[in-house]
Amino acid sequence: MLQKTSPEIGGMGHSVKRKEDLRFVQGKGTYVDDVHLPGMVYGHMVRSPYAHARILGIRSEEARKLPGVLAVITGQDLEKAGLSWMPTLFHDKQMVLATGKVLFMSQEVAFVVAEDRYTAADAAELVEVDYEDLPVLVDPHRALDADAPVLREDREEKTNHIFHWEVGDQKATERVFQSAPVKAGLDAFFQRCHPAPLETCGCVADYNSATGKLTVWETSQAPHAHRTLFALVAGLPENNIRIIAPDIGGGFGNKVPIYPGYVCAVVASLQLERPVKWIETRSENLQSTGFARDYHMTAEIAAERDGKVKALRVKTLADHGAFNAAAQPSKFPAGLFSICTGSYDFSTAFCEVDGVYTNKAPGGIAYRCSFRVTEAAYLIERAMDVLAQELKMDPAELRLKNFIRSDQFPYQCPLGWNYDSGDYHAAMNLALGKIGYAELRKEQAEKRAKGELMGIGISSFTEIVGAGPAHTFDIVGIKMFDSCEIRIHPTGKAIARMGTKSQGQGHETTFAQIVAQELGIPVADVTVEEGDTDTAPYGLGTYASRSTPTAGAATSMASRKIRDKAKKIAAHLLEVSEEDLEWEPGRFFVKGAPSKAKTIQDIAFAAYTNLPPGLEAGLEAVHYYDPPNLTFPFGTYICVVDIDKGTGEVKVRRFVAVDDCGNIINPMIVEGQIHGGLTEGLAIAFMQEIAYDESGNVQGATFMDYLVPTAVETPTWETDKTCTPSPHHPLGAKGVGESPNVGSPAAFVNAVVDALSHLGVRHIDMPVAPWKIWRILKEKGIAE
Ligand code: CDP
Secondary structure, three states: OOOOOOOOOOOOOOOOOOOOHHHHHOOOOOOHHHOOOOOOEEEEEEEOOOOOEEEEEEEOHHHHHOOOEEEEEEHHHHHHOOOOEEEOOOOOEEEOOOOOEEOOOOOEEEEEEEOOHHHHHHHHHHOEEEEEEOOOOOOHHHOOOOOOOOOOOOOOOOOOEEEEEEEEOHHHHHHHHHHOOEEEEEEEEEEEEOOOOOOOOEEEEEEEOOOOEEEEEEOOOOHHHHHHHHHHHHOOOHHHEEEEOOOOOOOOOOOOOOOHHHHHHHHHHHHHOOOEEEEOOHHHHHHHOOEEEEEEEEEEEEEOOOOOEEEEEEEEEEEOOOOOOOOOOEOOOOOOHHHOOOOEOOOEEEEEEEEEOOOOOOEOOOOOOOOOHHHHHHHHHHHHHHHHHHHOOOHHHHHHHHEOOHHHOOEEOOOOOEEOOOOHHHHHHHHHHHHOHHHHHHHHHHHHHOOOEEEEEEEEEEOOEOOOOOOOEEEOOEEOOEEEEEEEOOOOOEEEEEOOOOOOOOHHHHHHHHHHHHHOOOHHHEEEEEOEOOOOOOOOOOOOOOOHHHHHHHHHHHHHHHHHHHHHHHHHHHOOOHHHEEEEOOEEEEOOEEEEEEEHHHHHHHHHHOOOOOOOOOOEEEEEEOOOOOEOOEEEEEEEEEEOOOOOOEEEEEEEEEEEOEOOOOHHHHHHHHHHHHHHHHHHHHOOOOOEOOOOOEOOOOOOOOOOOOOOOOOOOEEEEOOOOOOOOOOOEOOOOOHHHHHHHHHHHHHHHHHHHHHOOOOOOOOOOHHHHHHHHHHOOOOO
């Protein structure tokens, strides 16, 4: 049991206001584009207008003649330095600047450097590239056709097939399907979407030839991993590379990969010996940096007539674009997609995924998601609704019947994961009660009788976060631990540094709260610093809701090491033995004599002034935490929609979100995370798609086409929680940041399909735009 701290200390469970917001709301944050160095110059990318074309020649003379232009770097220049290609995390490689041919629209072809940003952009227009266009492959279903163009001439395997991956017991699953009385399923496409953080990607690379030191300010969610990769790929000594990720305006997975722009800025700085800034435009960000999803999925459930599910069969075609640059560190090509049995007790399951190349931007990043868990959660939650429809059963009742029971945890799922803890019935029952489910079903029946369209959608997702245990995750062999180093100053104030990097999640507050919880030092007295590889202990960064399960745990463990040493000092100061001491947040006191006490501040001072013989001075500790398992947050979301028969427009009338992320550090921050993630889920469900035309042109390259929700489109979110602590995390906490993005798309789509189910509608692919619904209403003859 965690001891509750006072509001003045502000440990776990207090809604401490975000420390970082003081600078953000005053416009005093420091983002990469705020970095201005003496002598700094600017880079701009020349990009391909073609999705697939051979490069016959690049002429840069005119660009070079423009006053202020300092360099034009091409793929051929990089080739000489051995840097025209870079390795990806998934046994593939990726062009930095195109040589030979381009493979997607907006691919990086040349990098122009000039004295100012505008000259660089103007000069980029003057770079002439001769292209010979080639047949374009957009549809992944055609990728393996005999007449499909083979995109990757650089590979030995002359095919667009990247991988086949399967997990589960295929034979057992087939047997169940052969004899199952009920089978139901669907084909669902989780469209290509983009995290679209408010701040686009960018960097300032500064090579100092006098010291040999390369400093790169970068929009990086994983600065240490970037440092090591720069060292390995470019051959620079790692001690001479410093990556600084300053304030970041949203990452959502988009800022995990290393992009060609970063590499080109570094090369230009090495060449010119001047700081080089490169900042993406919005369109460049949407067109060329890490997309998410793009999974074409089929799910089938075998069940009994009473609704008891038996087996799950899943087949997926994954569109990875031109290079397999999936930014995911698991040992599985489809990441954690095998969590697709979700919250349900299937006796057996089989899941297979094939990845293919197409002429689209590379990526496959975990957009507010643990490496394909969003696709998995969407698929199983849609499939459960299709089964309910087939059985003419209430979708809530079907779920309650099939949930893994709380007494089954830790639960070994048929596709290999060991769920740490959960109580799915409790979360569902809370959500049903809060929204007034039974009354809503009555209302729906009455409305239906009057010809009105109202739907209720449920999603009871299970998440898998906290990458990750060393047996399942690594980045170029580096284990996926995370770290915390804490130093207590003589006056009892502290600085804590982690290997993670907040991009808006509020780590400066929540991690200070963990120190406050463990050591009783008030949260106001704890400075949290992340993102500078010269000062922070090595860690693998922030994405996939891993910070709390890994660095949060490390912070707890480092604090406990400090507390152990503090106990020795307290015993010395109080002239008792350690066994005679008891701890309460902020002080050690003598058992049975609570007034005989030393505060953590007394002890901190003594650590530098009055130590027991033989004990080293100082009060600090570092901890590297390799989590024994992932954490499995969960929740039930229920959405109520009304549909306009005249326009096909969907109004989200209510949305109840019950989340369970174990013990909560800061309830206000967690609620903020849920609000943000639900808003992104709403956008994915109804508004967003990075689509391509048949020539491979991106259709969603601006915010005019790729819509982001504003306060006008966003409904009021009603949140609640249950609390099922993680048994293996030192604070019983699970991650939460991505849960609303993972769990909500299915709730929205289920609600829309539910509103139309009496018309025979089984599924509508996202984004569920008004025109798609209106077309259905027109077909059914009920459009107004
Ligand atoms: O890795 P990332 O920070 O994106 O995700 P997270 O670990 O889920 O944390 C998101 C924010 O919610 C952080 O500020 C966490 O400390 C906070 N949080 C919390 O207060 N209680 C939890 N049980 C989980 C997260």
